[in-house]
Amino acid sequence: MKTATIYLDTRRTISDISPYIFGGFAEHMGRCVYEGIYDPKSPLSDENGIRRDVMEALKELNFRSIRYPGGNFVSGYNWEDGIGPRENRPVKRDLAWRSIETNQFGTDEFMKVCSELGTEPMMAVNLGTGSIQDAANIVEYCNLEAGTKYSDLRIQNGSEQPYGVKFWCLGNEMDGPWQVGQLSAEDYSKKAVQAAKAMKLIDPSIQLIACGSSSSEMNSYPDWDRVVLEETWDQIDYLSMHYYAYNRDDDTGSYLGYTRLFEQHLNTIAATIQYVKAKKRSKKDVFISWDEWNVWYREMNGNGDWQQAPHILEEVYNLEDALVVAQWMNVFLKHADVLKMASLAQVVNVIAPIMTRTDGMFKQTIYYPFLAFSKHASGQALSLNVLSDTYETRKHGAVDVLDASASFDPEKHEGTVFLVNRNQNSETTTEIVFQSEAPRSVKVAYQLSGTDPKAQNSFEDPENLVMHTIAAPEVKDGKLVLSLPALSFTAVVLEF
Known part of the structure; x- marks a missing residue:
């Protein structure tokens, strides 16, 4: 892990x-x-x-x-x-x-x-x-x-x-x-x-x-x-x-x-x-x-x-x-x-x-x-500080297993964190620490994931890989913890 x-x-x-x-x-x-x-x-x-x-x-x-x-x-x-x-x-x-x-x-x-x-x-x-x-x-x-x-x-x-x-x-x-x-x-x-x-x-x-x-x-x-x-x-x-x-x-x-x-x-x-x-x-x-x-x-x-x-x-x-x-x-x-x-x-x-x-x-x-x-993704782009384990690649050397960005829209009282787990073999346990105002809750969370990187959609199987709603994790003590499956993209929409 x-x-x-x-x-x-x-x-x-x-x-x-x-x-x-x-x-x-x-x-x-x-x-x-x-x-x-x-x-x-x-x-x-x-x-x-x-x-x-x-x-x-x-x-x-x-x-x-x-x-x-x-x-x-x-x-x-x-x-x-x-x-x-x-x-x-x-x-x-x-x-x-x-x-x-x-x-x-x-x-x-x-x-x-x-x-x-x-x-x-x-x-x-x-x-x-x-x-x-x-x-x-x-x-x-x-x-x-x-x-x-x-x-x-x-x-x-x-x-x-x-x-x-x-x-x-x-x-x-x-x-x-x-x-x-x-x-x-x-x-x-x-x-x-x-x-x-x-x-x-x-x-x-x-x-x-x-x-x-x-x-x-x-x-x-x-x-x-x-x-x-x-x-x-x-x-x-x-x-x-x-x-x-x-x-x-x-x-x-x-x-x-x-x-x-x-x-x-x-x-x-x-x-x-x-x-x-x-x-x-x-x-x-x-x-x-x-x-x-x-x-x-x-x-x-x-x-x-x-x-x-x-x-x-x-x-x-x-x-x-x-x-x-x-x-x-x-x-x-x-x-x-x-x-x-x-x-x-x-x-x-x-x-x-x-x-x-x-x-x-x-x-x-x-x-x-x-x-x-x-x-x-609306409002303002946020500068995140991401500390991540790495994995070795042939072309790029050590690469973070987690890639992330985030947006915050004060008019909507909403923010979103976008997460990609590059790890092919195991989940990545990810903790989000809110350093200023913490969100009231997770409004909704979506995820696209699979075990086969070559899996695709087709006319015969159009929904083989789609975004699914996942259980919204709890914001507790200014933190949020997610277990991101291998080869996954996750969007976590936060309500402020």
Whole structure:
């Protein structure tokens, strides 16, 4: 048996938790949009072709923003192809994923989905093959009321009121050789600055996200980020980060210690931002948008063979993946002072928490930790003092058996502690010591656990691994003791 002690003080805060860290990503890629969100052939779709079961699952996850339409896809996308009468929309080749794009789902359809979900659209503009004028035009289409070419075109297409899109990505992964229209950091920065200038002349209220380096494994990292920040600083509000976790060596112990790499990457980008801020003697802040993150390593073939909605990149997640996702979100809370946006890539079918077929869907293991954080992490992130036994890993050396984060929302009189027991073989007895105000009680406690790290959900067994309510432990003498089973994620909601 392993042990851990957490010292929790509700006065020891890191920062307010931005609700936009609970975001998603929907790209025209594989079956994310077609046969995922939009599937007119399914009996489960409404009269507009939108999957009702998928929408209900997305509503439960409560994404505060959804990034669209890409991703690599956006670097070759003409947004005007996806508006107007469907019968007039062109069928084209998508060069990013070697697929056929029918354009039957576009900007207006996406905005309607966001409206129903109550989520903020986070639009990306094409800075690959697209022009500065194209970027300005789509802002005009989405955000101006009336009286100009593109605002009137939106009204003609059925949307009288502007969409008021706040968040705009200035391209995607522009340092990647796989990107249509790849640019050097210097050339990207020049184009991004001019696009930002034009977009903000259309709508000065928008917030802009510049492309950071597409991976910490890129040769350009982190110098790309420095150059882009230095050149675009006055125009942007966020710098993007992308990262995908993997367990190609089938080394569960090391995989469960992956958060060290997440934090190294995050700390490097945060330090680069601070360096540029100091160099510029600037008083403004630029924050981080981690607008692509997830586990992804099994299904890596992105070649759609020029099919419509090809079945590509459909990762099936297991218990250890869910525990990594939970720890990833622990990292989000621990760095709430610099991380203000994040987008789980993606929302349906393609490396996603939801999998569909024409007659149904199931929720993957990673659905449940995201749901717990999205539902209960609000207010302020707390700085915990965690003392934990360790275990040895091949890649990271000694790693704590317990990973933890916490939130405290004084308006709700509620706090939540999120706990991952990385131990594969035994439970970890965990004591939470409340150093300031102790909670009146445990409101509810949820747990996802299992004995097999490779266990997963499927259409045949959709509830093999789900979050269960567990017996609420008693708060006694300012302390709380839990016995966390091996390979488990636990969320303890406290009433203050």
